[in-house]
Amino acid sequence: MKKNFARKAAALSLSIVMVSGIAACGGGSSDSTTTTDSADLANPEKPEEITVMMDTIITAENGQQDVADKYEENTGIKLSIEQPDHNNYYEKVTLSFASGTPANVIEVGSTYYPEFANTGVLWDMTDAWDQTTENCKNIIDEDYVDALRIDGRLYGFPMAKGNGTITYVRQDWLDEAGLALPTNYDEFINMLRTFKQRGEGTIPYTAAGFMNNNETPYEIYLREFYQDASPDFVYDEASGQYIDGFAQENFKEALQRMRDAYQEGLIDAEIVTNKTSTCRDKLYSGLVGVMNYWAGSWAQKLEDSVQNADPNAKLTAMPAIEECNYIERVPTAMVITAAADNPAGIFKYFIMYSHDGGEGQMLFTHGVEGKHYEVKEDGTTVALGYYSNPETLVEKSFYAPELSITEWDDPIQLDERIYSSLETFEADRVFASLPLTSDVISENLANLNTVKGEVLANVVHGNMSVDEGLEDYQTRASGYVDAILADLNGGE
Amino acid sequence: MADESKTTGTIDYDSIVIKKPSLWVRAYKYRYFYIMSLPVLAVLFVFHYWPMLGIRYAFSEYGLRQIATGQGPDYSVGLANFERLFSDSFFLQSLKNTLILSLVNLALSMVCSVVIALMINEIQHAWGKKFVQTVLYLPHFLSWVVVASIFTLLLSAGADSTGADSTTVGFINAILLKVGIIDEPVAFLSSTETWRGVWYIANRWKETGWGTIIYLAALSGISPDLYEAAEIDGAGRLKQTWYITLPSLTNTILVVFILNLAKVMNVFESVFVFYNDLVYAVSDVIQCYTYRVGLASAAPDYGYSTAIGLFKSVVSLILVTASDIVSKKIRGQGIV
Known part of the structure; x- marks a missing residue:
């Protein structure tokens, strides 16, 4: 993309020079560029x-x-x-x-x-x-x-x-168990284990799929499990090159965390077939202890809906645990x-x-x-x-x-839960950057994401080990990954 | 000779030449029929033949950039889209899945629809027949999204991946657990071993009733005299079905089969609402593949999408033509 924009910029500069030249020569020809002049813009x-x-x-x-x-x-x-x-x-x-x-x-x-x-x-x-x-x-x-x-x-x-997603926790379940909101991953897993012990029918943690496949950032859900890992291509400051996030050591650790939690019954067994609406319905039915979902107006909607099933239910938008941040989309x-x-x-x-x-x-x-x-x-x-x-x-x-x-004086006051969830979110969020684009990425990304989704799901479901999964990924995805990395890093 | 015939009053029919009216005279005579057919021809041309001009994009690079810059399709790429197509393992996998899913489903649909139609035909009470037909037709009017939701609920393996908590499992797993057929819930929709079976069942549940309509119409056209004669000859119900009903239905079965064969590459929605990351290997079909690499992409590649569409059409054409030829060889008649 950078290469393309460099070309565009060069072409634009050249056009401007040429157009200026024609104008300076007193040419009466009309300006055929689409640039709007300053007077028009003002x-x-x-x-x-x-x-x-x-x-x-x-x-x-x-x-x-x-x-x-x-x-x-x-x-x-x-x-x-x-x-x-x-x-x-x-x-x-x-x-x-x-x-x-x-x-x-x-x-x-x-x-x-x-x-x-x-x-x-x-x-x-x-x-x-x-x-x-x-x-x-x-x-x-x-x-x-x-x-x-x-x-x-x-x-x-x-x-x-x-905006972005934040982790909502059943505060009333926490209170009953005498637990405070978790501040790190160990406490987070301990909370899920405690929720699981509430008895049959309880889903400690639900989500719709492991990778947000259609929209970036792909790792916006399941924040506590992904932590600093990303399945996408990421810029490595040290080498000054883009690298494949899916093949990095921190992603391997994230895979292991998801697999362990799933195998222990802490993550909804139907995560692969869940839609976001299914997850909400499960939460509304009072079955779910923890769910990662949008901050803001959803804080009010989710809690009101849970309370329809259980008037004593209380949802809290949890501050991010120390190992992770929430992500604000572009x-x-x-x-x-x-x-x-x-x-x-x-x-x-x-x-x-x-x-x-x-x-x-x-x-x-x-x-x-x-x-x-x-x-x-x-x-x-x-x-x-x-x-x-x-x-x-x-x-x-x-x-x-x-x-x-x-900054404007909005005369309509919203529900307090909306503001507080956003405040919690913004205290712990990092900004996502715009997704990378190029012709090569467009040509390869759909298939690459299909491989990623398959490997992730199979590893977490226990159909293959983490190492086997990553080996399978290398075998099947290397063509797509190499092409994209060559394109991204070739333009540096 | 001519003079003799005149004098004797006999007519030489061989010498009579009936002058056929000219094309224009005939066209004028049937002008109202031609006028009535014009809208149909116009629709056929505008919606079926005119779009065929788009086939040329299959041999070009054509995306938003070409549109934005106004340069139009770049035909210099030649067969590049087809080279990409046949070197893509996901495409080949989706082609294989499309053929397996569609052809098995087609075979099942023929068998189920004919058998159910025969059974409905045996119902004597008019109201009973109507009731059964109504119940069987209803699923056809449900959208695939609703059907997928129903099956997902029925087949749910529960929310506990350890299988220890069976309170959230769906109806089918609950029954199988209760009867003792299985020890732990089966994830029917996320297992490569069971997914296709579920998909076939869902398809038959939704479409079998609707598929019986044409066979019931054909059954009503069989002359009762044939059954009467067979009965006099001592044929029972089964023999009547085998020797009268089924042969009478053969033409209808053949026509429906060949027409449905033309659509085998078009399976999309029923798969799209059922598949997931765990079952791509057995469920990904060409239409879903096209959707992912084409329409769902931020940079749609119309050249590549058209190449896939053209390939699909060619395969469908081959299947229909081949089955028609086979039909002509075996039965002496086809439909084309």
Whole structure:
């Protein structure tokens, strides 16, 4: 990828030199580059309509059109929202690129963002961000913007913090056993053993699979078992080269930890066939002692749901044990597609507007007054129920309020558990970096991850020893690994 | 001679030439039929023939980069996509699994559907017959996701990997443990030894009832005179089935078999909802492989995906043509 970007940068520089040369020579030819000049970036034309493709925006049955109408009322710009089915979202996104008529703005997760940027389908918003005078510039946490930079260039703008998973523990079970929250791996395993002794039907620890196969970081779940190991390619500071995390000694130790815990009956036996929804259902049924899941609003949802089955149940978001950290994902980005007619205008009137710390931020965080929230007589602002389920309060219209990356006075106070889980998470988290991309990686990664998933599952299930598993991995994966490493390190 | 026939009043039929109307006259005469067929032809062309032009991408490098830069497919790669395909062990494994799963499932579907159709046909009471048919058809209307959830619950080996805690095992394991057939729960869905069996059963449970419809229709078309004559000749139920019913169904069975053979490479959803990391070796099929390397990737490779699709179509064509030829050789007739 670096090689590609170096080439791109060289080509861009060359183009700029050539274009400048033509201009300096007094040539009257029009500028054919797609670069928007500074005047346009500072004061772009207001678009008449903006088309967006979003995954996590409030659904149509819960007032999506109300948000679009309010946006049009506020800005005079028509907003057309397309929201494909969540399970097929990225298929639709890539197909929309392939069709040549993608939406102007698309919500893109960090797994896909660098690949899209690499292929040139995204508009480079670096200069627009650098030159903007909108309020967003004053109130945003720039670390989250920088997290999306690729070789210094910005192809997407963060929607909210990346968030990550944290380990939830049945506090009431701990209290009954007279145990404190574990602070290291030995105490953690001891806690699981204690939970197992509660009797038949208890699942000390549940998860959906050993490797988060579809999204990076792959090791975001099962944090206590992975610890410092990663199945992905990692940059080795000492050698200045990328190495295969799966083949390292710390990964071997992680495999052994997972295998031992599984064989002892501490990890859910159905981990391979579990979906995340299955894990949640088991937790809600009061069967599960420990589960690693998303921090933030899930802290409230999980505990409320467990309490439906057992009113005395209590879930605690546990600080990371000393051997591991939690991982914060790279934020999901809002990208402007290269095919958009007026990208600078879209950047200003949609992206900057939605992070303005005022009217736009409120609209894209909590929705429309009277529809999704209301201001009471005493001046407090409270969320209203969803149209489709009035019993449940509207969490967000688009941006998760608890994960806001701007400093603004959010009038709606959320449940305390949401803030406290995030506080615990942020105290012990490290930031993930953008996934590596290149043509060679794209060609080999699917098969490589299949091998990794098979080896991991077979070792943990006891179908092979750790050494046998790693030997099998070397045999089957070396072709893919060698090709990727040669590509990654060849560009250094 | 001609004069004689005129005088005698006889007609020389051999000399009569019936002039066939010209093509345009005939076309005009049947113009309304042709107009009515136009929408069908248009749909056929737009949705079946026009997309075939996309086959050319199989011989190109074509992904988002080519689209973004506007340069279009790069045909200089020639057969590179096919070389990659046949050197990929995962593809070859998925091809083998596709053929095994689909062909065994096809054979089972023929046998089960015919047997069940014959049994339904024997039910005398109209309401009883309708009830049984309704019950058998219902699973067809469930999505594969729901079917997978049902089977996962039924076949669960429980949450305890040591097998000591059997309280969370599914219904099937509980029964087998109770009866004493097994000593510890069996992980049916995560064992390479049992996965295919479960998949076949799930497929038959979902689709057998639906598959009986065409055979029941064929059975209703068999003349009762044949059974009456056989009965007079002393043939019992079994012999009537063997010598009258089954031969009468042969054509239908053959047509259904050949048509289903064309679809053997298309198995996807039923596998996708059932497979997992432990059973790739016996479950990974071409469509799932394509999904992983193609659509589920952040950088879709349309050239490679098209090459896989073209290969699948060629295999299906060979299977259908071969079975039709075999049918013609054995029975003297095929369907193509």
